[in-house]
Amino acid sequence: MDELRNRAKELFEKGEIDIFIGYEQGTRNPRPIFVGNAEDTQKLVFNDKCTGNLAVYLTRKDLVKGKRVGISASYYALKSIVQLFVENQLKEENLKIFGLANDGKIEALNSLDEIKHYIKDTPPPPKLEDDELIKQIDAMSSAERWAFWSDELSKCFKCYACRAACPMCYCTKCIVEVNRPQWIQPWASTLGNMEWQINRVMHMAGRCSDCGSCSTACPIGIPIHLLTHKMSETVKANFGDPSDKGNVLSTFKPEDKESFIL
């Protein structure tokens, strides 16, 4: 912890960053903090409880535009950062990134390549509860699955916290806000809620880092991250690892399968 504080402090003292996006101790768990000077770096914490995906702030223009940013990034935040680079949303020279190595040490990741290596070499943090729920859902018949998701999504009240918490949802105008024509029912109803989630998930194809922040943010506790998780698996099975093949959503390849099109 001290190491991160010192590294961040040094960056401020050398004038290499304008803000540092990290975690501080919160009410129950660590929460995001924006540090603006060397002194406040002493509030920083960074451990395996720091799971909120901080990459979400890197595309918030009102917070970071024109600024040189330091950031402490969890495993999944790093995956999101890679994807944001691929989508031309970040500039390497404006970022100082720190990850947490396997032995708990702070690791400076100075280039996109270094982050990619880190992700390759680091096992993803386990998600035991998710694995359990996925097993249960996989074992369901399609009718049971429909009933499960209908029940879950009937509770959605369309606050869009799932969207706000996701680093990949950086559009300035989301499809749910386009009203000429209105693509998606803006009011809450089971079918309209499903339309919303299906759209959200489809837009994540090959982009989702599987961080789970969408579902952690959902105040109702709907496990919507399992939808994006499943989508990632489907994309991988059909189009290969997105990091090798470019963006599945925007890259056409003659050998792309079309068998999933109904």
Next chain:
Amino acid sequence: MEKKYISHNSLMNWLTKLNDEGSQIYAPVAKGDKTDYKQITSVEEISMDHIQTTQSAKAVAFPRTEKLFSYKKENGDVTLQNFETTSIPETVVFGIHPCDAAGFKPLSGIFNWDTPDLPFNERMKRTTLIAVSCTQCDEFCFCTSVNGSPGNTAGSDILLTPVKDGYLAEIITEKGENLADKHSTFFEADPNINKEEYLAKVPVQFSLEELNKKISNMFESPVWKQQSERCLGCGACAYVCPTCACFDIQEDAHGSSGNRLRCWDACGFSLFTMHTSGHNPREVQSQRWRQRLLHKFSYMPERISVRGCTGCGRCSRACPVDMNIAEHLTEIASL
């Protein structure tokens, strides 16, 4: 106010009877680690182990989607079908905590500020609130900092306080009396006990007086920017809040007929104040966060004489980035 005693069994039998007689009953139902109000068909479904339900009970009077009227165009004539009041059933909300019961007053203030709102008022007329005092709390609760308390009677029609094997029942309003009188045999004599002994101890986190003194003159303060930096503008806080009443009007149009709908909205959303011209008077999140707190603690008290926060702590529990409202208010009160 009349005081009585009701045993746990009698309470359950009373609710069952009310349900059998046609009242719809909303009560806390647990699923996984979340508890929320649901319309129940059997008292077996009720769970009272939670500290706070995820959502407030406001949807009983202010549903997340409300059909205000419908219309039909035929050969140039338009027929309007106004909000249908007769279809609203008698409703009993059981098991809300005092901070939620108190939340209906600010809601009512907003919905009666100018033109009395028909759907809200009609729903409230048919709703009776049976609240249960809190015997436990967590670090997010701060009712005692905003003039509430875990045994506060304000807003409830009946307040039950859990005492040995049963409840002290305080019958507060005429509506409550009518409900209790329907089956008076379930109730017993006033147990004559000191209710305070059974209540949760909720520490006061900030001085309301200091907060009131400061917050109305803080429009230009740098504190809004500093506090709101991590806020994602997601709206979760507003959707779970018992007093937040922002709404959006939508059209559910099907050719020449359709419905006008009122849907929940949130002042934390970037599009909430967007004008058709493209101009947005609340351009950045700090302005929206300021609006949230000033609306609750300055504008509402000044204009409709009721605070827009009952200290339930739901917004803090729901916030994905731990924007702990009590912590922020404490900071403001001590500026």
